[in-house]
Every structure is written in structure tokens, then in C-alpha cells.
Amino acid sequence: MKARYLAATAAVALGAGMAGTARAEDLTLCWAAWDPANALVELSKEFEAQSGHTMSFEFVPWPNFADRMLNELNSGGKLCDLLIGDSQWIGGGAENGHYVKLNDFFDAEGISMDDFAPATVYAYSTWPKGTPNYYALPAMGDANGWFYRKDWFTDPEIMAAYKEATGEDLREPQSQLELMQIAKFFQGREIGGNTVYGVSIFTERGSEGITMGATGALYTWGFKYENTPGSYDMEGAVNSPEAVEALEFYKELYECCTPPGYTNSYMGESLDAFKSGQVAMAMNWFAFFPGLYQDPDIGGDKIDFFVNPPQNMAGSTLGGQGISVVSYSDKQEAALDYIKWFAQPEVQAKWWELGGYSAHNSVLNDPGFESSQPFAGDFLVAMQDVQDFWQEPAYAELLLAMQKRLHDYVVADQGTAQEALDKLIEDWTETFEDEGKL
Amino acid sequence: MTDSPLTRAAEATPPHLARRIKGLSDRAIAWIFVAPTIFLLLAINIFPLIWTIRLSFTNFRANRPNREVEWVGLRNYERILTDSDIWLNMQATAHFLFWTLFFQVLIGFTLAWLINKKFRGNDLWTTIIVLPMMLSPAVVGNFWTFLYQPQIGLFNYAIEFLTGTPASSFEMLGSVTLAPWAIVIVDTWMWTPFVMLICLAGLRSIPDYIYEAAEIDRASKWRQFWTITVPMVLPFLMLAVLFRGIENFKMFDLVVQLTGGGPGSITELASINLKREAFEKWRTGYSSAYAIILFVTVFGLASIYVKALNKVKER
Incomplete structure (x- = not known):
């Protein structure tokens, strides 16, 4: 019996091996x-x-x-x-x-x-x-999406307080501005004996965090990298009035509605803020949503999800x-x-x-x-x-320039949104000139 | 023939090797011994330096080995020296350097002076004070980010306790005005013991009879301090400043762990910026020029400083 079992196992193994390449x-x-x-x-x-x-x-x-x-x-x-x-x-x-x-x-x-x-x-x-x-x-x-405390959003007391404060129903935000309005409502509110905050957003400086977060707002206002795809013609696209407005929005969202100390936060910090019950809403990649939904403390009935809300148009960061x-x-x-x-x-x-x-x-x-x-x-x-962000061979250089300009403006409060985007065009122009594309 | 080590070494030398060495001058033999070290020095230090200087005049990128390399002359140097962002990095470096040295010398010398007094538990206190410099900078950076956390950080709570300012009302690492001081505090906490140890060595090298002679001359303690202690410890102190100055000029790990150069670029020291240019943006030619500028700056300042140190020693 044992010999027959071994022979069968060997045959299966051999068959499996042949299905692939000759050498394992x-x-x-x-x-x-x-x-x-x-x-x-x-x-x-x-x-x-x-x-x-x-x-x-x-x-x-x-x-x-x-x-x-x-x-x-x-x-x-x-x-x-x-x-x-x-x-x-x-x-x-x-x-x-x-x-x-x-x-x-x-x-x-x-x-x-x-x-x-x-x-x-x-x-x-x-x-x-x-x-x-x-x-x-x-x-x-x-893609970058959002999740929120469904148990708070459906709490009758909180819903009534929101209605009283804004005259509107508390619901999944239908626009970026509504998202900020909800975030402002939750900021500093006492829920269950704890002080809670509005949102957790990406502000990380070192790798790609703040760019991935801010582009979520920029795309919905109509931000474009180029006037014509493939032309590297950025003036008027990257620093368009809509882009400036979107960046100002992101800065205001950071200033009004994030927990104290979230000046360098990315995926991990966003998850921590939400899981510890500090924030009403948080942005993060869809990849984390299965884990969040299964979380015993804040998952299940307590959580729900929504797509990055549109403003002038729909858009999500890839x-x-x-x-x-x-x-x-x-x-x-x-x-x-x-x-x-x-x-x-x-x-x-x-x-x-x-x-x-x-x-x-x-x-x-x-x-x-x-x-x-x-x-x-x-x-x-x-x-x-x-x-998506630039996918050029010089992407790292392009990304680091954007990280610097956005963080300088949003977190460090240096200059204006217009100046940040103007400088970004200068940085990117220099890169594309070095690349021989301009 | 006497049985000396020299004789034994000569006897142990294989005949064919002895024949070859025979006739070589002492100088030639000395060169043979020194040559491996010189070769290593040339291979590991001098050649890379010359290679870096050469690269600094090109547009080479290490991540594009197949791209044609162009000779760009002084363009990289010109771009760096006229870039306002780089001057901001230099200012951040200067701020960090000046204040860390200032506090470390002040506190380090004071601690050394106190520890030098004979008292019970003297050795235990020395060990406790020296502990921070035994830790890894990455670990120190990591746990200070927690200490500085506005909601749970002990540092913020200590400030609240001492001043009444609410702990969550200020962000040491996130504030443009406080972040440069936050990194100064951590570096001072970590490296003051090093300055203290060097000062302590200086204080303990002062013979007691000098103080005894001063006592006989009825010199006050204050006068003894300024005319005996300070001048005799000064060479040690200057040496500590030299070591810490060079280290802090190239400070990287601690600050990266604490702030990552932020908020914005407020704490982006020159070395952090250089690393980004060289190994994240892969502008190898440009970053080579940047490295050469930093090297010349450190080398120039250190040379002037060493001359001053030698003068102090001669006194």
C-alpha cells in the first residue's frame, strides 16, 4: 500500500514538473x-x-x-x-x-x-x-480611495448635530468640498469620551506620500501634466487656476482637519489614525480595504468605503x-x-x-x-x-521635485500654491531638458 | 653569532628570498612594507576622489549606463552655487552645526567639570550620562519621534508640565520654527557625553600641584578656573569640537529618521539633499560636483581649525 502511494505521489510530482519547464x-x-x-x-x-x-x-x-x-x-x-x-x-x-x-x-x-x-x-x-x-x-x-466610520455617520445624535451645523444630511461625501465640510464637523468633536479628528491624509515627504495624496484633489479639479499629451508643454496645465485652487484646498484640508502631528504621514500612519479611532475619514489605497473590513475593532459594520469624491470632474490617483x-x-x-x-x-x-x-x-x-x-x-x-503620475524614465526626479514643492507649501507653509506649482514647472522643465525632451 | 630576534628572522627567511632582498636599501625595504597600505589608500580614497572630480564635469547618470556622457564643464558647479534651494540647505546645515556645537560644548564641559569633582556614585553617573552615545542613531531618531509626538509624546507632556502649554498644541517635528531645534536637541542629547568624556580627560590631565600652587598664591576659585582649568582643557575641547563639527557637517541618519528633511525642506541638511540628488534622482555628475563643494568646504574649514588648534597647543 505504502509503495503504491509513493508511486502515485511520484507520478503526480513528475506530471506537475513536466507541466512547467524541465528544470525546477x-x-x-x-x-x-x-x-x-x-x-x-x-x-x-x-x-x-x-x-x-x-x-x-x-x-x-x-x-x-x-x-x-x-x-x-x-x-x-x-x-x-x-x-x-x-x-x-x-x-x-x-x-x-x-x-x-x-x-x-x-x-x-x-x-x-x-x-x-x-x-x-x-x-x-x-x-x-x-x-x-x-x-x-x-x-x-x-487606486487611492476613502473609508469612514459608518457607525459615527449613522449615529442619530451625530447626524442631528451635523444637520443642525450645516443644514445638510450626513452622508458619504459627494464632492471634495463636502468632504472638507464633514471633516471640519468632526474635527475636535468628542465621541465616546475621546477627541476625534476629521481626516487622515497623505503628507509624507520622503518617498511619494504627499504627491499621491494631493493629486487626489488635483485630478478632480482638472489638473493636467501637459497641455497636449506627449508635448511636455506644462505651462498653464500644471499651474492652471484649477490646479492652484485644488492645492489650496488640500492645504486647508491638512490644516483644518487632520490630527495633531500628522505632518509626515503615509499609508501606515493613515491606517493607524483610523484604527485607533482618531479620525472619521481616511484616505488610503484600495489594497488595504480587505484588511480594514476584517479588522475586529473598526471593520465590519463600523466601516464603509467611498471613491475619491469628484469636484469639477471625477478622478482618482492610480x-x-x-x-x-x-x-x-x-x-x-x-x-x-x-x-x-x-x-x-x-x-x-x-x-x-x-x-x-x-x-x-x-x-x-x-x-x-x-x-x-x-x-x-x-x-x-x-x-x-x-x-497616474509621470511614467518617464526620469520619474524619480520628477516625483522628488513634486514632493518638495508640495510639502514646502502644504506642510511647511512656505509661499503660495501658485508659487509652488510655478516652481514645479521650473524643476520639471530642467529635468526634461536634461533628458533631451525639451 | 648571537641568538637575537633579528638573527632568527634572517635565518627563517628562505634562501631564494634572501638572495633577492640582499642588496636592497633600508629605504627600499621600507617601501615594500608601506606599499600595500599606499595601494589601498590610492584605490579606496584617492582614485574615487579623482574619479568624482572627473564626473563632476559631466552629465553622467549611474542609472543610465548606456546614455552618452557629455562634458558640461563648470555647469554643474554653476547650477549648485546659484541654486537658492541649495543655499537654504546650507543654512539649515550651518544652523544645526553651530547650535549643536554650542550646546554640546557648554553642557559637555559643565558635566565634565561636575563629574570631575570627587563624589559618591561618580562612576555610576558617568556610565549613565554616556549611555545615549552608545545607541544607534537610527534607534535614537526613532524613539525621539515618539517622544515628540504631540498626542502621546513624553517631551510634549514634559513641556506642558513645566510651562502649562498644552501638549497637543505644538509639534516639534512638524513645525517650521520648532523642527530645526528639535534635531538640535536630539543630537545634543546623544553626543554631549562624547564632548564630556574628552573634557574629562583634559580635566584629569591637569596636575593637582598647579592648583596647589595657585592656592598658595591665594588665587580665587574663579581665577583658577579661568587661568588654569580653561586654558589647559582648551586643546581637548577644540579637538572635541573638530570631531563633532566634522560629524555634524555630514549628519544624515539621525535627521532622516526624525524629520526626513521636513517639514518642507526646513531640516534638509546638505548631506540629505546630496543623497537625494545622487541616489534617488541619480544625477551622478551633478551630485559629484555637490560632493566636491562640500568636501572642499569641510577640508578648508578643518585645515584652518587645525592650525588654530596647533597654535593653542603650542602656548
């Missing part, structure tokens, strides 16, 4: 250290069982993720065979030869980009933008990433096996089930998708109007 490899997948990464570890166990390859993971905390991974790529490091890199890295990844171009592989394996949400293909996979040159498979759809094969890897064949496996509709369905945000149409268009999670519908809405 130990693949290393690099990504940021956050909730979805844990889901991916769980998901990848199936790949290990099916392919015979083993998976190792290198997860780096978000504030150091870009630094660590871009250094790795720039030095031609072999640490990562697969990299789930940020959407803005695609230009540098493609132009500097860090990522393997996947077109031939997709054609050979019958993987079609039409099977994925167009916004994610555009943002995570293509370079130059919008051309059918693919350097990544959309791996994790994401997050999310594509998965790429690193060109310096010696195990590219096995890495491509992983991508082939990951692209399968049933794997994508399980990815969503485990807490990852699939960008596959079969998952997103499933009739049951919207009701599968309380934030699923919001995710679909958000992904229709996402905008």
Missing part, C-alpha cells in the same frame, strides 16, 4: 511589504505545486521600496527574477533594459492584453504609453503594479512560467478571493463581483477615472 528553479519575487503581498504568498503555493518551481519572496516596506528596488535594477542585480514594480517605473524599466519585453511571450502563450482592464494595461504594462509594447502583466489594480521579468535574471524561463500561470482566469479569480486586486476582465466583469466585497463596486468606479 527557486524563483525570487520582489514586491512591497503590505497586505496583498501576503495574499500572493498564499496564492503562489499553487504555482509551486503545479510547476515544481519553488518561490522565495523579497518584500520591502513601502517607504524604502523604490530606493531598494531601483538600486537593485540599476546595478544589474540578480536578486529578483520577478518584480512587481510600481507603475511609474515602467518607462525606466523599459528604456534602461531592466524589464524583459513580453510581446513575443504573450503571443506564443496566447495571453491577450484585451483580457485585462484597459486602464491597467495602459498604466502598468505599456511603454511608450499606449503603444502595444508590453513590459509587464497587470498584477494588482489599485496605484497598483504590473509584474515584470527582470532582464538580469538567470531564471527567465521559469519566471515566464509564473506569469503564464498568473494570467489564467481561475488564478486571477483566486487572487481576488485572497485579497489581491485582479485586473482581469473575467473577474471584474463577473456579475457577482460588485457584491463580493463592500468596496468592490467602488473599486470598479475608481478604476474608470484613474490618472
